[in-house]
Amino acid sequence: MATSIALVTGAGSGIGRAVCRRFAQAGIQVMAIDRNGDEAKSTASALEGAGHQGMSCDVASQTQVNETVENIIKSMGKDIRTVSLINSAGITRDKGFLKMTEEEWDAVNDVNLKGTFLTTQAVCRAMVTKGLTGSIVNISSISGKGGNMGQANYAASKSGVVGFTKTVAKELGSKNIRCNAIMPGMIETPMIATIPDKVQAMVKQMIPMGEIGKPEDIANACFFLSSDQARYITGQTIEVTGGLGM
Ligand code: NAD
Numbered sequence: 001m002a003t004s005i006a007l008v009t010g011a012g013s014g015i016g017r018a019v020c021r022r023f024a025q026a027g028i029q030v031m032a033i034d035r036n037g038d039e040a041k042s043t044a045s046a047l048e049g050a051g052h053q054g055m056s057c058d059v060a061s062q063t064q065v066n067e068t069v070e071n072i073i074k075s076m077g078k079d080i081r082t083v084s085l086i087n088s089a090g091i092t093r094d095k096g097f098l099k100m101t102e103e104e105w106d107a108v109n110d111v112n113l114k115g116t117f118l119t120t121q122a123v124c125r126a127m128v129t130k131g132l133t134g135s136i137v138n139i140s141s142i143s144g145k146g147g148n149m150g151q152a153n154y155a156a157s158k159s160g161v162v163g164f165t166k167t168v169a170k171e172l173g174s175k176n177i178r179c180n181a182i183m184p185g186m187i188e189t190p191m192i193a194t195i196p197d198k199v200q201a202m203v204k205q206m207i208p209m210g211e212i213g214k215p216e217d218i219a220n221a222c223f224f225l226s227s228d229q230a231r232y233i234t235g236q237t238i239e240v241t242g243g244l245g246m
Contacts, residue, residue: 169235
């Protein structure tokens with residue numbers, strides 16, 4: 001039976017895990033991908049419905065990404081109808097930029113920007129070869145719009161994701177592959193656990209809606225952008241921030 005699949009990176013935690021749940025609820029077969037394979041498998045096994053898989057893959061490694069995507073496409077055979085890719089894998093290494101090391105710069109850009117390029121390229125190559133349609137959603141950040149103290153590496157990677165998204169949208173629009181980005185504001189996940197409570201309280205005061213967002217808020221926007229409801233939307237960036245940084 002022809003089926004729709006969703007490949008989700010960063011699926012072992014936070015936003016990626018919520019995205020997996022949202023797609024599974026809609027009857028879509030989820031491939032949960034994370035550097036932490038155990039967490040990816042634990043995400044997949046907790047999902048509604050059958051056929052979900054969890055797997056280990058470092059998105060910053062072209063060898064691992066190509067192998068993972070190849071295995072998924074091969075195992076699905078001719079059954080795939082549409083493909084969604086949600087790039088949620090991401091890391092921070094915050095520090096004032098005068099003190100930031102080359103390693104801290106590279107680590108963040110390798111995962112957030114290069115990782116997004118590698119997975120999108122591998123999935124889109126397979127889609128174009130097989131004549132499949134679908135959508136890519138890249139998780140950027142509101143830091144990529146306005147910059148953020150201590151996040152020169154992160155903000156640069158997340159702005160880069162937007163430029164990349166628009167380029168993919170232009171290059172693959174005629175193949176019926178859409179590509180959009182989401183800029184989350186502050187969302188309650190393990191990623192923000194390292195931010196001191198005082199700073200979190202300060203940011204919260206700047207959010208017009210007065211509350212920190214939930215992973216499901218981002219998952220719902222990912223699902224919308226990947227669905228037929230968004231069939232004429234490509235190259236766009238949606239801010240899901242409760243109004244922060246608008
Ligand atoms: P998280 O730390 O809870 O989850 C990130 C996941 O990515 C983890 O499971 C981690 O293992 C995985 N990962 C890290 N490096 C990887 C790699 N090289 N290959 C594969 N997987 C890797 O964080 P989150 O809050 O869920 O973040 C998800 C995305 O949302 C990230 O891109 C992040 O930058 C973005 N974002 C988050 C917030 C927020 O406030 N939480 C705000 C803006 C943007």
